[in-house]
Amino acid sequence: MLKIFNTLTRKKEIFKSILQKKVSIYVCGVTVYDNCHIGHARTFIFFDIVNRYFRNLGYSVKYVRNITDIDDKIIERSNLIKKNIISFTKNIINQMNIDFNSLNILKPSFEPCVTSHIVDIINMISVLILNKNAYIDKKGDVLFSIKSYENYGQLLHKKNNFNSSENNNIYKNDFVLWKKSKNNEISWKSPWGDGRPGWHIECSAINYLYFKNTLDIHGGGNDLIFPHHENERAQSECFYKKKFVNYWMHTGMIILKNKKMSKSFGNTFLIKDLINYFSSDVIRYYFLSTKYKHPIYYNVNNLIKINKILKKWYFCINLSINKNFNFSLNNSSLYYVNLFKKAMNDSFNTPLAILILSNLVKKIIILYDMKKFEKAIFFSSKLYYLGSILGFFNFNIDSNNLNYIKNIKLYKKIKKIIQKRNHARKLKLWDKADFLREKLLKLGIHIQDTKNETFWNF
Ligand SMILES: [Zn+2]
Secondary structure, eight states: OOEEEETTTTEEEEOOOSSTTEEEEEEOOOBTTSOOBHHHHHHHHHHHHHHHHHHHTTOEEEEEEOBBOOSHHHHHHHHHTTOOHHHHHHHHHHHHHHHHHHTTOOOOSBOOBGGGGHHHHHHHHHHHHHTTSEEEOTTSOEEEOGGGOTTTTTTTTOHHHHTTOOGGGTTTTOEEEEEEOOTTOOOBOOTTOSEEEOTTHHHHHHHHHHHSSOEEEEEEEGGGIIIIIHHHHHHHHHHHSSOOEEEEEEEOOEEETTEEEOTTOSSOOBHHHHHHHSOHHHHHHHHHTSOTTSOEEOOHHHHHHHHHHHHHHHHHHHHHTTSOOOOOOOGGGHHHHHHHHHHHHBTOOHHHHHHHHHHHHHHHHHHHHTTOHHHHHHHHHHHHHHHHHTTOOOSOGGGGGGGTOOOHHHHHHHHHHHHHHHHHHHTTOHHHHHHHHHHHHHTTOEEEEOSSOEEEEO
Protein backbone atom coordinates (compact mmCIF):
# COMPACT_ATOMS: atom_id res chain seq x y z
CA MET A 1 0.00 0.00 0.00
CA LEU A 2 1.57 3.26 -1.17
CA LYS A 3 1.71 6.16 1.26
CA ILE A 4 2.57 9.72 0.23
CA PHE A 5 3.58 12.64 2.41
CA ASN A 6 1.12 15.42 1.60
CA THR A 7 2.50 18.95 2.01
CA LEU A 8 -1.01 20.26 2.62
CA THR A 9 -1.76 18.05 5.63
CA ARG A 10 1.88 17.49 6.65
CA LYS A 11 1.04 13.79 6.98
CA LYS A 12 1.79 10.55 5.23
CA GLU A 13 -1.48 9.46 3.67
CA ILE A 14 -2.55 6.25 1.95
CA PHE A 15 -2.62 6.92 -1.77
CA LYS A 16 -5.94 6.38 -3.46
CA SER A 17 -6.26 7.44 -7.08
CA ILE A 18 -9.41 9.19 -8.26
CA LEU A 19 -9.81 6.79 -11.19
CA GLN A 20 -8.97 3.14 -10.73
CA LYS A 21 -5.41 2.29 -11.83
CA LYS A 22 -5.02 5.73 -13.40
CA VAL A 23 -2.98 8.52 -11.93
CA SER A 24 -2.87 12.19 -12.89
CA ILE A 25 0.36 14.07 -12.12
CA TYR A 26 1.20 17.70 -12.75
CA VAL A 27 4.66 19.08 -12.03
CA CYS A 28 5.63 22.71 -12.52
CA GLY A 29 8.33 22.72 -15.17
CA VAL A 30 11.23 24.94 -16.06
CA THR A 31 11.17 28.70 -16.61
CA VAL A 32 13.38 28.84 -19.67
CA TYR A 33 15.46 31.95 -19.06
CA ASP A 34 18.67 30.01 -18.42
CA ASN A 35 20.01 26.47 -18.72
CA CYS A 36 18.92 23.85 -16.18
CA HIS A 37 20.99 23.39 -13.02
CA ILE A 38 21.33 20.57 -10.50
CA GLY A 39 18.29 21.83 -8.58
CA HIS A 40 16.18 21.06 -11.65
CA ALA A 41 17.96 17.72 -12.00
CA ARG A 42 16.96 16.74 -8.48
CA THR A 43 13.30 17.70 -8.81
CA PHE A 44 12.74 16.21 -12.25
CA ILE A 45 14.69 13.01 -11.53
CA PHE A 46 12.53 12.52 -8.44
CA PHE A 47 9.26 12.99 -10.32
CA ASP A 48 10.63 10.75 -13.06
CA ILE A 49 10.88 8.06 -10.40
CA VAL A 50 7.33 8.76 -9.22
CA ASN A 51 6.23 8.35 -12.85
CA ARG A 52 8.23 5.12 -13.30
CA TYR A 53 7.11 3.63 -9.99
CA PHE A 54 3.42 4.18 -10.71
CA ARG A 55 3.90 2.50 -14.09
CA ASN A 56 5.63 -0.38 -12.37
CA LEU A 57 2.65 -0.70 -10.03
CA GLY A 58 0.44 -1.07 -13.09
CA TYR A 59 -1.05 2.43 -13.24
CA SER A 60 -1.64 4.30 -16.44
CA VAL A 61 0.07 7.65 -15.80
CA LYS A 62 -0.93 10.98 -17.29
CA TYR A 63 1.97 13.24 -16.45
CA VAL A 64 1.95 16.89 -17.49
CA ARG A 65 4.92 19.21 -16.99
CA ASN A 66 4.65 22.74 -18.33
CA ILE A 67 7.33 25.00 -19.77
CA THR A 68 7.20 28.65 -18.71
CA ASP A 69 8.35 30.40 -21.86
CA ILE A 70 7.27 33.92 -20.95
CA ASP A 71 8.07 35.91 -17.80
CA ASP A 72 10.00 38.99 -16.63
CA LYS A 73 13.37 37.25 -16.55
CA ILE A 74 12.94 35.83 -20.05
CA ILE A 75 12.12 39.32 -21.34
CA GLU A 76 15.09 40.82 -19.47
CA ARG A 77 17.58 38.19 -20.67
CA SER A 78 16.49 38.24 -24.29
CA ASN A 79 16.65 42.07 -24.29
CA LEU A 80 20.09 41.94 -22.76
CA ILE A 81 21.49 39.74 -25.49
CA LYS A 82 19.30 41.46 -28.12
CA LYS A 83 17.69 38.23 -29.18
CA ASN A 84 14.13 37.59 -30.20
CA ILE A 85 12.21 35.93 -27.32
CA ILE A 86 11.02 32.99 -29.39
CA SER A 87 14.48 31.96 -30.63
CA PHE A 88 15.95 32.68 -27.16
CA THR A 89 13.51 30.31 -25.40
CA LYS A 90 13.71 27.75 -28.22
CA ASN A 91 17.45 27.37 -27.68
CA ILE A 92 17.03 26.91 -23.95
CA ILE A 93 14.21 24.39 -24.43
CA ASN A 94 16.44 22.42 -26.81
CA GLN A 95 19.23 22.33 -24.24
CA MET A 96 16.71 21.36 -21.52
CA ASN A 97 15.62 18.38 -23.64
CA ILE A 98 19.25 17.33 -24.15
CA ASP A 99 19.92 17.69 -20.40
CA PHE A 100 16.87 15.69 -19.32
CA ASN A 101 17.53 13.03 -21.90
CA SER A 102 21.12 12.68 -20.72
CA LEU A 103 19.76 12.19 -17.18
CA ASN A 104 17.45 9.44 -18.44
CA ILE A 105 14.35 11.41 -17.44
CA LEU A 106 11.36 10.01 -19.33
CA LYS A 107 9.36 12.51 -21.35
CA PRO A 108 6.09 13.48 -19.64
CA SER A 109 2.83 12.63 -21.42
CA PHE A 110 2.40 16.31 -22.29
CA GLU A 111 4.79 19.23 -22.09
CA PRO A 112 2.84 22.38 -22.97
CA CYS A 113 4.44 25.80 -23.38
CA VAL A 114 2.61 28.69 -21.72
CA THR A 115 2.59 30.84 -24.86
CA SER A 116 0.55 28.14 -26.64
CA HIS A 117 -2.21 28.50 -24.06
CA ILE A 118 -2.86 32.24 -23.79
CA VAL A 119 -6.50 31.80 -24.86
CA ASP A 120 -7.09 29.21 -22.11
CA ILE A 121 -5.51 31.57 -19.59
CA ILE A 122 -7.72 34.47 -20.72
CA ASN A 123 -10.82 32.24 -20.45
CA MET A 124 -9.94 31.24 -16.90
CA ILE A 125 -9.28 34.84 -15.83
CA SER A 126 -12.66 35.90 -17.32
CA VAL A 127 -14.46 33.31 -15.18
CA LEU A 128 -12.55 34.41 -12.07
CA ILE A 129 -13.58 38.05 -12.71
CA LEU A 130 -17.18 36.95 -13.25
CA ASN A 131 -17.10 35.00 -9.97
CA LYS A 132 -15.68 38.08 -8.20
CA ASN A 133 -12.44 36.31 -7.36
CA ALA A 134 -10.51 38.76 -9.51
CA TYR A 135 -10.67 42.48 -10.33
CA ILE A 136 -8.96 45.10 -12.50
CA ASP A 137 -6.80 47.50 -10.50
CA LYS A 138 -6.03 51.18 -11.16
CA LYS A 139 -3.01 50.35 -13.33
CA GLY A 140 -5.12 48.12 -15.56
CA ASP A 141 -3.66 44.82 -14.30
CA VAL A 142 -6.01 41.99 -13.33
CA LEU A 143 -5.43 40.81 -9.74
CA PHE A 144 -6.69 37.83 -7.78
CA SER A 145 -8.44 38.80 -4.57
CA ILE A 146 -7.07 36.52 -1.88
CA LYS A 147 -9.78 37.46 0.56
CA SER A 148 -12.27 35.87 -1.85
CA TYR A 149 -10.73 32.46 -1.11
CA GLU A 150 -11.13 31.35 2.46
CA ASN A 151 -8.49 28.59 2.40
CA TYR A 152 -5.67 30.90 1.35
CA GLY A 153 -2.45 30.18 3.26
CA GLN A 154 -3.26 26.54 4.09
CA LEU A 155 -0.49 25.10 1.96
CA LEU A 156 2.05 27.28 3.73
CA HIS A 157 0.22 26.67 7.03
CA LYS A 158 -0.13 30.38 7.70
CA LYS A 159 -3.80 30.80 7.07
CA ASN A 160 -4.56 33.37 9.71
CA ASN A 161 -1.74 35.74 8.88
CA PHE A 162 -2.86 36.38 5.36
CA ASN A 163 -6.39 37.66 5.67
CA SER A 164 -5.83 39.81 8.71
CA SER A 165 -4.32 42.75 6.83
CA GLU A 166 -5.69 46.21 7.66
CA ASN A 167 -8.15 47.93 5.35
CA ASN A 168 -5.56 50.13 3.67
CA ASN A 169 -3.46 47.08 2.91
CA ILE A 170 -6.33 44.97 1.81
CA TYR A 171 -4.80 44.19 -1.58
CA LYS A 172 -1.31 43.78 -0.19
CA ASN A 173 -1.08 40.13 -1.07
CA ASP A 174 -3.32 40.06 -4.09
CA PHE A 175 -1.40 38.74 -7.03
CA VAL A 176 -1.36 39.41 -10.76
CA LEU A 177 -3.33 37.28 -13.20
CA TRP A 178 -2.88 39.54 -16.21
CA LYS A 179 -0.17 42.16 -16.55
CA LYS A 180 -0.72 45.17 -18.77
CA SER A 181 2.16 45.43 -21.22
CA LYS A 182 4.71 48.21 -21.15
CA ASN A 183 5.76 49.89 -24.38
CA ASN A 184 7.05 47.52 -27.07
CA GLU A 185 6.98 44.58 -24.69
CA ILE A 186 5.74 41.21 -25.98
CA SER A 187 1.97 41.09 -25.47
CA TRP A 188 -1.27 39.37 -26.37
CA LYS A 189 -4.71 40.90 -26.88
CA SER A 190 -7.22 40.42 -24.08
CA PRO A 191 -10.52 41.93 -22.86
CA TRP A 192 -8.38 43.95 -20.42
CA GLY A 193 -6.04 45.36 -23.04
CA ASP A 194 -2.73 44.15 -24.41
CA GLY A 195 -0.68 42.28 -21.87
CA ARG A 196 0.64 38.94 -20.71
CA PRO A 197 -0.27 36.40 -18.04
CA GLY A 198 1.10 36.47 -14.50
CA TRP A 199 3.17 33.46 -13.49
CA HIS A 200 0.68 31.47 -11.41
CA ILE A 201 -2.36 31.44 -13.69
CA GLU A 202 -0.60 29.40 -16.39
CA CYS A 203 -0.48 26.24 -14.28
CA SER A 204 -4.14 26.50 -13.26
CA ALA A 205 -5.22 27.02 -16.88
CA ILE A 206 -3.02 24.20 -18.22
CA ASN A 207 -4.26 21.88 -15.47
CA TYR A 208 -7.85 22.58 -16.39
CA LEU A 209 -7.13 22.01 -20.06
CA TYR A 210 -5.45 18.63 -19.54
CA PHE A 211 -7.28 17.21 -16.54
CA LYS A 212 -10.62 19.05 -16.10
CA ASN A 213 -10.82 17.48 -12.67
CA THR A 214 -9.16 17.22 -9.27
CA LEU A 215 -5.54 16.09 -9.68
CA ASP A 216 -4.12 13.07 -7.91
CA ILE A 217 -0.64 14.56 -7.48
CA HIS A 218 0.79 18.04 -7.90
CA GLY A 219 4.52 18.48 -7.48
CA GLY A 220 7.44 20.82 -7.68
CA GLY A 221 10.43 22.11 -5.75
CA ASN A 222 9.59 23.30 -2.24
CA ASP A 223 10.50 26.88 -3.21
CA LEU A 224 7.21 26.79 -5.14
CA ILE A 225 4.97 26.11 -2.12
CA PHE A 226 4.60 29.84 -1.61
CA PRO A 227 3.53 31.85 -3.43
CA HIS A 228 3.23 29.77 -6.60
CA HIS A 229 1.32 26.72 -5.41
CA GLU A 230 -0.68 28.63 -2.83
CA ASN A 231 -1.84 30.95 -5.61
CA GLU A 232 -2.44 28.13 -8.07
CA ARG A 233 -4.60 26.39 -5.51
CA ALA A 234 -6.58 29.58 -4.83
CA GLN A 235 -7.24 30.21 -8.54
CA SER A 236 -8.14 26.63 -9.37
CA GLU A 237 -10.39 25.98 -6.38
CA CYS A 238 -12.28 29.22 -7.07
CA PHE A 239 -12.61 28.20 -10.71
CA TYR A 240 -13.48 24.50 -10.18
CA LYS A 241 -15.45 25.16 -7.00
CA LYS A 242 -14.02 21.91 -5.67
CA LYS A 243 -10.75 20.43 -4.45
CA PHE A 244 -7.84 21.08 -6.81
CA VAL A 245 -5.26 18.50 -5.69
CA ASN A 246 -5.36 15.38 -3.50
CA TYR A 247 -1.62 15.02 -2.77
CA TRP A 248 0.91 17.85 -2.86
CA MET A 249 4.54 16.69 -3.13
CA HIS A 250 7.59 18.94 -2.87
CA THR A 251 11.28 18.20 -3.30
CA GLY A 252 13.92 19.74 -1.04
CA MET A 253 16.47 22.29 -2.14
CA ILE A 254 20.12 21.81 -2.97
CA ILE A 255 22.30 23.95 -0.78
CA LEU A 256 25.64 25.22 -2.05
CA LYS A 257 27.95 26.57 0.61
CA ASN A 258 24.99 27.40 2.83
CA LYS A 259 23.17 29.27 0.09
CA LYS A 260 19.92 27.77 -1.02
CA MET A 261 20.01 26.96 -4.66
CA SER A 262 17.01 28.07 -6.64
CA LYS A 263 16.49 29.48 -10.06
CA SER A 264 17.30 33.00 -8.84
CA PHE A 265 20.69 31.92 -7.57
CA GLY A 266 23.32 32.81 -10.14
CA ASN A 267 26.24 30.61 -9.19
CA THR A 268 24.82 27.26 -10.17
CA PHE A 269 26.07 23.98 -11.49
CA LEU A 270 24.50 23.38 -14.86
CA ILE A 271 23.39 19.90 -15.90
CA LYS A 272 25.15 20.24 -19.26
CA ASP A 273 28.45 20.73 -17.41
CA LEU A 274 27.87 18.12 -14.72
CA ILE A 275 27.02 15.38 -17.23
CA ASN A 276 30.49 15.76 -18.75
CA TYR A 277 31.97 14.50 -15.50
CA PHE A 278 29.38 12.09 -14.14
CA SER A 279 26.98 9.62 -15.71
CA SER A 280 23.24 9.83 -15.29
CA ASP A 281 23.43 6.87 -12.87
CA VAL A 282 25.95 8.64 -10.61
CA ILE A 283 23.79 11.77 -10.48
CA ARG A 284 20.63 9.72 -9.80
CA TYR A 285 22.28 7.71 -7.06
CA TYR A 286 23.49 10.92 -5.46
CA PHE A 287 20.05 12.55 -5.30
CA LEU A 288 18.23 9.36 -4.35
CA SER A 289 20.51 8.76 -1.39
CA THR A 290 18.67 11.54 0.43
CA LYS A 291 14.93 11.58 1.11
CA TYR A 292 13.28 13.72 -1.52
CA LYS A 293 11.87 16.25 0.95
CA HIS A 294 15.18 16.89 2.67
CA PRO A 295 17.80 19.44 1.63
CA ILE A 296 21.02 18.23 0.05
CA TYR A 297 24.28 19.98 0.94
CA TYR A 298 26.01 19.69 -2.38
CA ASN A 299 29.42 18.04 -2.23
CA VAL A 300 31.14 16.92 -5.40
CA ASN A 301 33.29 14.42 -3.46
CA ASN A 302 30.19 12.33 -2.86
CA LEU A 303 29.62 12.09 -6.61
CA ILE A 304 33.20 10.88 -7.05
CA LYS A 305 32.65 8.22 -4.35
CA ILE A 306 29.43 7.06 -6.04
CA ASN A 307 31.27 6.72 -9.32
CA LYS A 308 33.43 4.07 -7.64
CA ILE A 309 30.46 2.35 -5.96
CA LEU A 310 28.65 2.06 -9.27
CA LYS A 311 31.55 0.17 -10.84
CA LYS A 312 30.60 -2.70 -8.52
CA TRP A 313 26.97 -2.37 -9.60
CA TYR A 314 27.97 -2.56 -13.26
CA PHE A 315 30.18 -5.53 -12.60
CA CYS A 316 27.11 -7.30 -11.21
CA ILE A 317 24.86 -6.17 -14.06
CA ASN A 318 27.48 -7.31 -16.52
CA LEU A 319 27.04 -10.87 -15.26
CA SER A 320 23.54 -11.16 -16.65
CA ILE A 321 23.95 -9.37 -19.97
CA ASN A 322 23.60 -11.40 -23.12
CA LYS A 323 22.24 -14.27 -21.05
CA ASN A 324 18.60 -14.00 -22.15
CA PHE A 325 17.84 -14.77 -18.57
CA ASN A 326 14.18 -15.26 -17.83
CA PHE A 327 13.45 -13.21 -14.78
CA SER A 328 10.80 -15.13 -12.92
CA LEU A 329 9.52 -14.23 -9.50
CA ASN A 330 9.49 -17.44 -7.58
CA ASN A 331 9.06 -17.27 -3.82
CA SER A 332 12.74 -17.23 -2.96
CA SER A 333 13.38 -14.35 -5.34
CA LEU A 334 10.64 -12.12 -3.98
CA TYR A 335 12.61 -11.18 -0.88
CA TYR A 336 14.50 -8.20 -2.37
CA VAL A 337 11.58 -7.11 -4.53
CA ASN A 338 9.32 -6.97 -1.49
CA LEU A 339 11.86 -5.05 0.55
CA PHE A 340 12.35 -2.62 -2.32
CA LYS A 341 8.62 -2.04 -2.78
CA LYS A 342 8.10 -1.62 0.94
CA ALA A 343 10.69 1.17 0.91
CA MET A 344 9.18 2.85 -2.15
CA ASN A 345 5.66 2.53 -0.74
CA ASP A 346 6.79 4.47 2.29
CA SER A 347 6.43 7.82 0.51
CA PHE A 348 9.20 7.00 -1.98
CA ASN A 349 11.92 6.23 0.54
CA THR A 350 14.65 6.09 -2.09
CA PRO A 351 17.63 6.07 0.35
CA LEU A 352 16.28 2.80 1.74
CA ALA A 353 15.65 1.47 -1.78
CA ILE A 354 19.28 2.27 -2.69
CA LEU A 355 20.48 0.48 0.45
CA ILE A 356 18.51 -2.63 -0.54
CA LEU A 357 20.11 -2.56 -3.99
CA SER A 358 23.55 -2.14 -2.39
CA ASN A 359 22.90 -5.23 -0.24
CA LEU A 360 21.88 -7.09 -3.36
CA VAL A 361 25.19 -6.05 -4.99
CA LYS A 362 27.10 -7.38 -1.95
CA LYS A 363 25.24 -10.68 -2.20
CA ILE A 364 26.01 -11.02 -5.92
CA ILE A 365 29.71 -10.37 -5.34
CA ILE A 366 29.84 -12.96 -2.54
CA LEU A 367 28.11 -15.52 -4.77
CA TYR A 368 30.51 -14.68 -7.58
CA ASP A 369 33.54 -15.06 -5.33
CA MET A 370 32.19 -18.43 -4.22
CA LYS A 371 31.99 -19.29 -7.94
CA LYS A 372 28.22 -19.77 -7.66
CA PHE A 373 27.78 -18.14 -11.05
CA GLU A 374 24.25 -19.29 -11.82
CA LYS A 375 22.93 -17.76 -8.61
CA ALA A 376 24.99 -14.62 -9.10
CA ILE A 377 23.48 -14.19 -12.58
CA PHE A 378 20.01 -14.75 -11.19
CA PHE A 379 20.39 -11.99 -8.58
CA SER A 380 22.10 -9.79 -11.13
CA SER A 381 18.98 -9.88 -13.30
CA LYS A 382 17.00 -8.85 -10.24
CA LEU A 383 19.34 -5.94 -9.62
CA TYR A 384 18.76 -4.85 -13.21
CA TYR A 385 15.00 -5.08 -12.79
CA LEU A 386 14.84 -3.08 -9.54
CA GLY A 387 17.47 -0.55 -10.63
CA SER A 388 15.51 0.13 -13.81
CA ILE A 389 12.50 1.16 -11.71
CA LEU A 390 14.72 3.92 -10.31
CA GLY A 391 15.85 4.85 -13.82
CA PHE A 392 19.31 3.28 -13.51
CA PHE A 393 21.06 1.28 -16.20
CA ASN A 394 19.90 3.34 -19.11
CA PHE A 395 21.22 1.02 -21.70
CA ASN A 396 20.08 -1.79 -23.77
CA ILE A 397 20.97 -4.93 -21.86
CA ASP A 398 23.04 -6.08 -24.85
CA SER A 399 25.26 -3.04 -24.76
CA ASN A 400 25.24 -2.05 -21.11
CA ASN A 401 28.97 -1.59 -20.98
CA LEU A 402 28.61 1.47 -23.11
CA ASN A 403 27.32 3.31 -20.09
CA TYR A 404 30.60 3.14 -18.31
CA ILE A 405 32.82 2.85 -21.30
CA LYS A 406 31.58 5.92 -23.10
CA ASN A 407 34.04 5.21 -25.87
CA ILE A 408 32.29 2.84 -28.27
CA LYS A 409 35.55 2.05 -30.09
CA LEU A 410 37.11 0.81 -26.86
CA TYR A 411 34.04 -1.30 -26.11
CA LYS A 412 34.21 -2.94 -29.52
CA LYS A 413 37.94 -3.50 -29.13
CA ILE A 414 37.46 -5.28 -25.78
CA LYS A 415 34.73 -7.48 -27.20
CA LYS A 416 36.93 -8.41 -30.17
CA ILE A 417 39.92 -9.34 -28.00
CA ILE A 418 37.70 -11.48 -25.75
CA GLN A 419 36.29 -13.27 -28.79
CA LYS A 420 39.78 -13.91 -30.17
CA ARG A 421 40.93 -15.18 -26.78
CA ASN A 422 37.96 -17.53 -26.46
CA HIS A 423 38.73 -18.86 -29.90
CA ALA A 424 42.39 -19.39 -28.93
CA ARG A 425 41.30 -21.24 -25.77
CA LYS A 426 39.03 -23.50 -27.78
CA LEU A 427 42.00 -24.42 -29.96
CA LYS A 428 44.10 -24.82 -26.80
CA LEU A 429 46.49 -22.11 -28.00
CA TRP A 430 47.35 -21.17 -24.40
CA ASP A 431 50.25 -18.81 -25.23
CA LYS A 432 48.03 -16.79 -27.49
CA ALA A 433 45.24 -16.76 -24.90
CA ASP A 434 47.66 -15.51 -22.23
CA PHE A 435 48.98 -12.86 -24.57
CA LEU A 436 45.41 -11.60 -25.16
CA ARG A 437 44.70 -11.62 -21.41
CA GLU A 438 47.75 -9.39 -20.91
CA LYS A 439 46.50 -7.12 -23.65
CA LEU A 440 43.17 -6.75 -21.84
CA LEU A 441 44.91 -6.06 -18.54
CA LYS A 442 46.79 -3.20 -20.18
CA LEU A 443 43.38 -1.74 -21.06
CA GLY A 444 42.37 -2.06 -17.39
CA ILE A 445 40.08 -5.02 -18.04
CA HIS A 446 40.02 -8.01 -15.72
CA ILE A 447 38.55 -11.27 -16.89
CA GLN A 448 37.21 -14.35 -15.19
CA ASP A 449 36.72 -17.57 -17.09
CA THR A 450 34.02 -20.07 -16.30
CA LYS A 451 33.33 -23.36 -18.00
CA ASN A 452 31.27 -21.83 -20.77
CA GLU A 453 31.98 -18.13 -20.83
CA THR A 454 34.18 -15.20 -19.89
CA PHE A 455 33.09 -12.39 -17.57
CA TRP A 456 34.92 -9.07 -17.64
CA ASN A 457 35.05 -5.89 -15.65
CA PHE A 458 37.37 -3.06 -14.63
ZN1 LIG B 1 3.26 25.89 -11.68
